[in-house]
Amino acid sequence: MQKLYFLGGGNMCQAIVSGLIKTPRFDITVIESHADKRQYLQDAYGVAVAESLPSLHAEDVLLLAVKPQDMAQALSDARSNGALILSIAAGLDTQTLAAMAGNERVIRIMPNTPAQVGLGVAGLYAPAHIAQSDKDIATQIMQSVGAVHWLDVETQMHAITGVSGSGPAYVFYLLEALAQAAQQQGFDVETARELSLATFKGAVTLAEQSGLPFAQLQQNVTSKGGTTFAAISALEAAQVAQGIEQGVAACVARSEEMQQQLSQA
Ligand SMILES: NC(=O)C1=CN([C@@H]2O[C@H](COP(=O)(O)OP(=O)(O)OC[C@H]3O[C@@H](n4cnc5c(N)ncnc54)[C@H](OP(=O)(O)O)[C@@H]3O)[C@@H](O)[C@H]2O)C=CC1
C-alpha cells in the first residue's frame, strides 16, 4: 500500500483522514507534535502516528497540514527525497513550498472542514510539470471527502479560499445569527438550534434538487407585500449581501498578503 504521511494532525488533517480511512487505499501515518492529539488520532481513526517525519521515498505522499506560518520550520529538516507533496496551507504558493521542501513535486489543495462528513469541496492546483498520475493521487484523496475542482491558474487559490475554504465559517456565522434571532423571538436554545439547522438544510437541499437559480428560489418564498418581503427589505437595508461580498474580498486579500509575506520569509 502507498504510504501517505500527514505533517500536522489538527482539524483539517482529521477531517481528511476520517474520509480516507473508509477506503483503505493508503498506509497513513500522521506526524503531530502534541502527544494528546497523537493518542486521539490513533484511537479515533486507527492511523499510525509519530512525533517526527521519517526519511521518505519517491513513491510516498506527504500531505502538509501545519499552519502556513509553521511550514518553513516544519520542513526545515524534512527529507522528502522526491516524494509527492500535497499542501493544504493557505497563502503558500507552490514555488515557495518547493523551495522550503527542496522538492518541485508539489500540488496545492484548498479543502474545507465539511470534509469531516464527506461533504467537503476542494480546489486543487498543480504546476505544468506535475505528472497526471500525481494529479490523480491528489484527486483520489480529496474525492474521498467530497467534491474536487482543479484550478487552471494558481492565483485562483486565493479566490477559492475566499469562497469555499473559509466559506463554512460564514455559514456557521449565519446559522449562529439565525439561532440568536430565534432566541430573541422566545425559543429556547435547543429549539432555536433545531429550527435554524433544519431551515438551512432544507433550503440547501431544495436548491440542490430543484436546480433553480438562488434568486428564483428566494422569489418563491416571497409574496408581494408579505412577511418575507419585509424580512428581505430589512436585510437589504442592513446591506447583508454587501457584507458577505466584503468578507470574501477580505479573505482573498489576506490570502494574497500571506503569500507575499511567506514567500519573502
Ligand atoms: N481549518 C480549516 O478550515 C482549513 C485549514 N486549511 C489549512 O490547513 C492547515 C492546517 O490547519 P488546521 O488543521 O486548522 O490547523 P491545526 O492547528 O488544527 O493543526 C496543525 C497541527 O500541526 C501541529 N504542528 C505544527 N508544527 C508541527 C510539526 N513541525 N510537526 C508536527 N506537527 C506540527 C500543530 O501543533 P501546534 O498547535 O502546537 O502548532 C497542530 O496540532 C493550515 O495550513 C490551514 O491554512 C485549509 C483549509 C481549511
Ligand SMILES: O=C(O)[C@@H]1CCC=N1
Ligand atoms: O483561516 C484560515 O487561514 C484557514 C484557511 C482556510 C480556512 N481556514
